[in-house]
Amino acid sequence: MKVPTAAILVIGDEILSGKVEDANARLLIGELRELGVALRRILIVPDDVDDVAKAVRELSASFDHVFTSGGVGPTHDDVTIVGIAAAFETSVIRHPELERRLKSVFGDGADESKLRMADVPGNAELLEMPDWRWPVLVCRNVYILPGVPELFRKKFLAMRERFRVEPFFTHAVYTLEEEFDIAAGLREIADAHPSVAIGSYPNFATPDYKVKVTLESKDNAALDACLTTLMTKLDGGRIVRRE
């Protein structure tokens, strides 16, 4: 079962310097999960053309979907379009349809600062949605989204269904056993059930459990078989709860 993969590229000095807390990667983590897409990378880089270009080149080649956040406004620190054009070895062009729309909105006020919003990588396609006044740019498998959280959310939620595939199935078991004492058993199970991802997360913050073991797969039958095996390896009397 081929699971589509995704990467998020957040572009912005303001995130790395702590001026603004990331909201967009956080939103996409939950969204992609719910859509059945396997998120494999989150990368946050500064407002630097070379950093953006290198990141987009690598992520686009490695994952099925790439979502960029930020760096698409009219000011000098907005370098995403130039960086993505460089990633695909194309130049930045002024898109005639976008230029037409800007002129129809701004009329004589459509100066160079505003018309720069029509500048796109040479390979960009326009993704349009019924209630959008402005399209999302798509370069090959890279979706270029705005950094402003309200706009990012609105754009992503409108286009999310195009990414939906079969869901992930999961189980979680909370135990009072020590992680040291279940490690060997978990390793055996992981080797025997390659289609199930098994996670082990120790908890030191509260006394109610010591380890949370998670099982996850797109194959529900394999998941159930793995859970059955897991329950034979754990001490039933020390299991606190299951989810």
Place this chain on the structure above:
Amino acid sequence: MKVPTAAILVIGDEILSGKVEDANARLLIGELRELGVALRRILIVPDDVDDVAKAVRELSASFDHVFTSGGVGPTHDDVTIVGIAAAFETSVIRHPELERRLKSVFGDGADESKLRMADVPGNAELLEMPDWRWPVLVCRNVYILPGVPELFRKKFLAMRERFRVEPFFTHAVYTLEEEFDIAAGLREIADAHPSVAIGSYPNFATPDYKVKVTLESKDNAALDACLTTLMTKLDGGRIVRRE
């Protein structure tokens, strides 16, 4: 003025799948800022040896300090040590001093699952602190920190002062002007003040201001000169506040 740079590498399927929200990168963003260190990358990768190895190799070569979070426990999904060893083309060795400590704590209970905690990359050094029972491993410029937030925080806060350099100085100006209308002016200022980082952040969420302009530098005199220029470019009557 050479500003030391840093990267954060978070290792963990649980972050990418949304089971656990990252707390460690978020902590370091604020800490590094306060210490005067320029954070240039945050990268989140799965529990995969090759992904960790490639990330560590690149980040270690590109930045002054690298901090890894997670993947250092005793279970099969803890691959950070193997990944970092691969990054530095060294093998994993059982460290005699760490093995000795584990045996003194666990006695006859020091089985293979526990002794694996003494396995380190061949080039690892032990960073010890007065109130630590267990050192932090350092491989060249890579600090290997635990993923459990309470432990991550405790370790980092104990060693933070070794990274402190001169602070960043900042100003922020909030204006009711549109970003389109100040873009050309900001570009001129950015070109004329290369030692000052100038950010422009539009606000659509509240009506009290439209753009926050930030200035930042390690050179306070250059920063003040840049602010003076900025104030001549902005419409004084539409400035809401300054910070």
